[in-house]
Amino acid sequence: MGKDPIISIRGAVYSYKGAPSPALCGADLEVLPGEWVALLGANGSGKSTLAKICNALLEPTQGDCFSLSMDCRDPACVPLIRQGAALVFQNPDDQIVASIVEEDVAFGPENLGLTSGEIRRRVDRALELTGLSEHRRRGSHSLSGGQKQRLALAGALALEPKVLILDEATSMLDPEGRAALLECLRELNASGMTLIQITHIMEDIARAGRIAVMQSGRIVWDGLPADFWRGEYLRFGFDEPGELALYRELISRKMIPEGTRPIAEDMAEALCL
Amino acid sequence: MSLTAEKITYSYNEGTAAERPALRGVSVFVGRGGWVSVVGHTGSGKSTLAQHLNLLLTPKSGKIEIDGKTAVPGSSGARELRRKVGLVFQYPETQFFAETVREEIGFAPSNWGLKKDELEDCVRAAAAAAGLTPEVLESNPFRLSGGQRRRVAIASVIAMKPDYLVLDEPTAGLDAAGVRDLTRMLNEIRAGGLAVVQVTHDLKSALEHSDMMLVLEKGREIYAGTPEETASYLAEHPVKGLVLPPLVRFAGRMRQSGFDIPIISGIPAMLGALSEGARRI
Ligand SMILES: Nc1ncnc2c1ncn2[C@@H]1O[C@H](COP(=O)(O)OP(=O)(O)OP(=O)(O)O)[C@@H](O)[C@H]1O
Ligand SMILES: Nc1ncnc2c1ncn2[C@@H]1O[C@H](COP(=O)(O)OP(=O)(O)OP(=O)(O)O)[C@@H](O)[C@H]1O
Ligand SMILES: [Mg+2]
Ligand SMILES: [Mg+2]
Numbered sequence: 001m002g003k004d005p006i007i008s009i010r011g012a013v014y015s016y017k018g019a020p021s022p023a024l025c026g027a028d029l030e031v032l033p034g035e036w037v038a039l040l041g042a043n044g045s046g047k048s049t050l051a052k053i054c055n056a057l058l059e060p061t062q063g064d065c066f067s068l069s070m071d072c073r074d075p076a077c078v079p080l081i082r083q084g085a086a087l088v089f090q091n092p093d094d095q096i097v098a099s100i101v102e103e104d105v106a107f108g109p110e111n112l113g114l115t116s117g118e119i120r121r122r123v124d125r126a127l128e129l130t131g132l133s134e135h136r137r138r139g140s141h142s143l144s145g146g147q148k149q150r151l152a153l154a155g156a157l158a159l160e161p162k163v164l165i166l167d168e169a170t171s172m173l174d175p176e177g178r179a180a181l182l183e184c185l186r187e188l189n190a191s192g193m194t195l196i197q198i199t200h201i202m203e204d205i206a207r208a209g210r211i212a213v214m215q216s217g218r219i220v221w222d223g224l225p226a227d228f229w230r231g232e233y234l235r236f237g238f239d240e241p242g243e244l245a246l247y248r249e250l251i252s253r254k255m256i257p258e259g260t261r262p263i264a265e266d267m268a269e270a271l272c273l
Numbered sequence: 274m275s276l277t278a279e280k281i282t283y284s285y286n287e288g289t290a291a292e293r294p295a296l297r298g299v300s301v302f303v304g305r306g307g308w309v310s311v312v313g314h315t316g317s318g319k320s321t322l323a324q325h326l327n328l329l330l331t332p333k334s335g336k337i338e339i340d341g342k343t344a345v346p347g348s349s350g351a352r353e354l355r356r357k358v359g360l361v362f363q364y365p366e367t368q369f370f371a372e373t374v375r376e377e378i379g380f381a382p383s384n385w386g387l388k389k390d391e392l393e394d395c396v397r398a399a400a401a402a403a404g405l406t407p408e409v410l411e412s413n414p415f416r417l418s419g420g421q422r423r424r425v426a427i428a429s430v431i432a433m434k435p436d437y438l439v440l441d442e443p444t445a446g447l448d449a450a451g452v453r454d455l456t457r458m459l460n461e462i463r464a465g466g467l468a469v470v471q472v473t474h475d476l477k478s479a480l481e482h483s484d485m486m487l488v489l490e491k492g493r494e495i496y497a498g499t500p501e502e503t504a505s506y507l508a509e510h511p512v513k514g515l516v517l518p519p520l521v522r523f524a525g526r527m528r529q530s531g532f533d534i535p536i537i538s539g540i541p542a543m544l545g546a547l548s549e550g551a552r553r554i
Binding site: 016018019020041042043044048090091093139142143144145146147150168171172173174175176177178179200202203237238239241242243245246249250253255263264265267268271272273 | 285286291293313314315316320363364366408411412416417418419420421424441442445446447448449450451452474476477513514515516518519520522523526527529530540543544547548
């Protein structure tokens with residue numbers, strides 16, 4: 001049985017006011033419920049703009065955009081789309097609204113008209129997932145750069161959205177924090193949350209089931225990770241993660257068995273190191 | 274000629290109920306042409322340290338020395354010294370103030386009494402060094418993509434022609450070409466005598482490109498050494514927030530099994546050693 005897409009964008013065009021050229025010029029993206037799509041592309045290729053279209057923060061000047069089966073152009077649907085397809089901004093300062101950490105996380109759920117018990121449950125969970133529990137009473141603007149990024153993520157998680165759009169949401173996290181966040185995303189995705197992950201860090205997309213590449217305001221490639229790493233990545237100037245490169249070499253020399261995962265420790269085990 | 278921080282201690286909101294110790298006795302040294310990378314978990318004090326190096330924050334104890342002169346906070350000498358140290362902030366918007374990218378990048382050089390075309394050359398050279406095309410010069414820096422903003426922030430500090438360049442997470446938000454270009458550019462200006470202090474979560478880049486590393490944990494300096502020494506240290510001592518890059522972990526496993534390869538090795542070296550079965554024991 002074919003599923004209906006949860007996000008469907010066709011021929012989206014968008015121009016910022018006063019900008020010399022359009023940021024999007026006919027972008028198409030269809031995402032099915034439960035998918036994990038990595039959205040890649042050079043600086044200025046239109047990723048953040050497309051993310052804001054999916055989340056109904058920007059309205060395309062041309063083309064169609066449906067999120068959660070609602071028309072992004074319908075003013076009555078806009079608030080529902082913003083909550084149901086939550087966006088974590090590239091710069092957390094654009095997202096932080098309240099002066100105290102826990103109040104900032106509660107802001108979204110409060111606007112959903114939930115009971116105070118439910119709000120508290122969601123805030124506690126989001127703070128826990130992002131490792132911010134110990135900072136909950138602190139001033140939002142006195143956090144370090146990475147702590148702010150976690151706060152922006154907590155605010156989106158507290159909405160318990162069907163779709164989570166992450167715009168470079170790990171760029172300021174330490175390696176351990178990034179790994180923990182990716183594991184958390186894996187669990188959320190396993191429990192049905194649809195993920196759209198924008199990033200420049202190739203190591204971070206290991207769990208994505210699909211990769212879409214943007215160039216000059218369009219999606220120019222869309223397919224499976226295996227096909228992407230088979231050579232397409234070179235065409236677009238991306239770097240192959242070291243782990244994958246090593247894996248390819250070891251497999252092609254038959255030094256490790258097929259089926260070994262391309263993870264440093266697993267490859268070391270397979271070599272009896 | 275060097276930039277030195279000696280046993281810096283600093284707390285935010287000192288003396289209030291909200292006091293937060295951020296640095297506890299941290300030292301840094303970078304000589305002309307050097308590249309020091311500062312790594313550590315979220316909230317470990319890296320940005321606080323970066324802001325001390327450019328004299329934006331005043332230590333509670335300890336001192337900052339630039340080219341042998343101690344910076345006395347608030348003195349006219351300190352203003353003079355501060356010009357030698359350029360800081361690129363963690364979030365580029367923090368440093369923007371101008372209406373156009375041209376004005377943003379040209380701010381420092383516009384005070385040097387240059388002719389109009391000399392100033393324009395200066396702006397264009399800095400923009401090109403950061404990988405910005407001339408069209409972007411007319412744009413408002415706040416109305417650019419994330420990676421473009423990062424490039425403007427880097428260009429405007431390069432344009433100041435500092436002797437010491439302090440970069441706080443400069444590769445965050447840059448695409449692959451941007452990261453490669455930045456590394457190349459930093460090495461070029463280093464060859465001309467400029468020194469780099471880079472705060473980064475990208476351990477791979479820190480291990481590959483710097484000549485010294487400083488590891489912070491909860492505001493304390495817990496290790497300082499060359500990339501090789503630091504990688505070996507981190508392989509044996511888990512440090513909050515840090516995970517060595519996969520290939521370094523793999524090389525570590527090879528070394529444990531008796532292979533004689535450096536902890537920071539490329540794939541060809543690893544494959545060579547593995548296929549020769551070149552174990553020491
Ligand atoms: N607020 C804005 N006003 C005007 N133009 C903008 C604005 N934001 C982005 N642009 C322009 O739109 C284009 C697409 O930008 P967008 O932010 O979508 O890129 P991106 O793929 O997210 O890039 P990055 O990887 O650098 O974040 C760029 O040319 C950019 O300069
Ligand atoms: N303005 C401030 N007021 C109060 N505390 C602050 C302020 N800025 C930072 N801190 C705290 O000081 C400590 C060090 O912060 P700093 O920003 O130096 O960390 P960092 O190592 O740069 O972290 P990140 O990797 O997240 O950017 C953290 O506990 C942080 O919460
Ligand atoms: Mg972006
Ligand atoms: Mg910081």
